[in-house]
Structures are given as structure tokens and as C-alpha cells.
Amino acid sequence: MKKYVCDVCGWEYDEAAGDPEHGIAPGTKFEDLPADFLCPLCGVRKESFSEVN
Numbered sequence: 001m002k003k004y005v006c007d008v009c010g011w012e013y014d015e016a017a018g019d020p021e022h023g024i025a026p027g028t029k030f031e032d033l034p035a036d037f038l039c040p041l042c043g044v045r046k047e048s049f050s051e052v053n
Contacts, residue, residue: 003052004030009042013049 001016013019013033018026022040024033030049037046 001027002030004049005052006039006042006044007048007050008044009039011039011041012052 001014003015004013005011006013013030015029016026018024018028019040020026030046030051033046035046038044039048
């Protein structure tokens with residue numbers, strides 16, 4: 001499982017944890033997030049996230 005960080009505000013999406021508070025189950029891969037997924041903090045699209053190494 002990977003982690004992704006919002007390039008704008010720094011919010012991190014962890015695939016293992018998901019984001020249950022926003023209806024995303026643990027284990028949901030970033031690529032499987034809905035096309036209309038927005039950063040819950042700043043509202044940017046998935047294209048504004050980078051994989052954390």
C-alpha cells in the first residue's frame with residue numbers, strides 16, 4: 001500500500017487507512033478513488049497529489 005500527499009496543502013492519503021470519515025474504505029488504492037475525488041482540506045483534484053516515497 002502506498003501514500004500520496006497533496007502538493008497544495010500537504011494532506012496525506014494512506015491507501016491502507018483509507019479515509020472512512022469521507023466514505024473511503026481502508027485498502028482503497030489511490031487510482032481507485034472516484035474521478036471526482038477532491039482533497040478534503042483544500043479541494044484540489046487527484047492530479048495535484050504525488051506519491052510519497
